[in-house]
Amino acid sequence: MAFSAETCVATHIGDRSEQQDRVGLFAHPKRPGIMMAALADGMGGHSGGAMAAEQVIIRARQNLESYAPLHETPQELLSSVIDEAHTVIKLTRFTSEKDPHSTAVTFLLQQGKAYWAHCGDSRFYYFRGTDTVSRSGDHSLVGELMRKGRLDEAGALKHPQRNVLLSCLGSEREPCIEYGLAEAPDAGDSFLLCSDGLWAYFTDFELASTIQAHPPRTAAECLVRMARERAGGAGDNISLIIVKLVPPAGGGIAR
Known part of the structure; x- marks a missing residue:
């Protein structure tokens, strides 16, 4: 069924001295109906994390601009963003005193289907x-403990090592990338990309x-305020992207 997409991008520095999250929302420059969102949470000292996160957004924009659906699959596009950003971030470690790393979440809406990848x-x-159809699994120590049944949601939020990542961009090991697909999203569905500065304070239902209950901009304002x-x-840096599917005003996917 046809739908339109209402979107919002929001960030807040939180109680940190620097904003190291980065977000981007892009339409394909030549192909209507193709949209990409990308979010990254940088880590690695003063400016290092911001530089790492910025590489994810740069790669998302550039790779979408050259994306040709007849010759490249959505998964290949999403993977290329994360893999190429990882390579660039690793190279910056040899040219600076910083130790930059970043998370990454990428999302593609194309021809009525939704694709995503994260690390x-x-x-x-x-x-x-208000139902959760899918939620990405954290590549973190507490995420692994939860998957093994050794920790619950409440315990994870209070765990002293809750910020320890098992996979990220810029580390010596290749990033672990997990993928998702929604074959038939419809009006009433919504997608949220966010950093831990947001999700740590909410249940899925909230x-x-x-x-x-709200248009994307109002929803983003409410969530940031409550966080x-x-x-x-x-509070940590906050970043989020909301993509909400609604009945089309004029048909097709709008932005």
């Missing part, structure tokens, strides 16, 4: 109304119900 602990959510309140003066 690290920035998250991707796929909601149908995120879904807020996005369901800041719940952080109690100790």
Whole structure:
């Protein structure tokens, strides 16, 4: 069924001295109906994390501009963004004193289907109304403990090593990339990309119900405000991208 996409991108520095999250939302320059979103949470000292995260957004924009669906699959496009950003981030370690790393979440909406990929602990959510259809698994120590049944959601949020990543961009090991696909998204569905500065303060239902109840911009404002309140003066950088599918005003996918 045809749908339009309403979108919003939002960031907040939180209680940090520097914003090291980066976000981007791009339309294909020549092919209507193709849209990409990318989000990255940088790590690695003053400016190092920001530089790493910026590479993800640069690669997302450039690779989408050269993307030709007849010769490249959506998964190959999403993978190329993460792999190429990883390579560039690694190279910067040899030319600076910084030790840059980054998470990455990429999302593609094309011909009525949705594709996504991620590495690290920035998250991707796929909601149908207030139900969670899919949520990315964190490539972190607590994420692994949860998958093994040794830790629950409440314990994960308080674990002293909750920020330890098992995979990210810029490390010596190749990034672990996981993929997702929605074959038939429809009006009423929504997608959320966000850093841990946001998701750490919400249940899945809270995120879904807020996005369901409001237009993307209002929902983003509500979520950022609540995250800041719940952080109690100790909040991380916040970044999020909302893509909400609605009945088409004039047919097709709009942005």
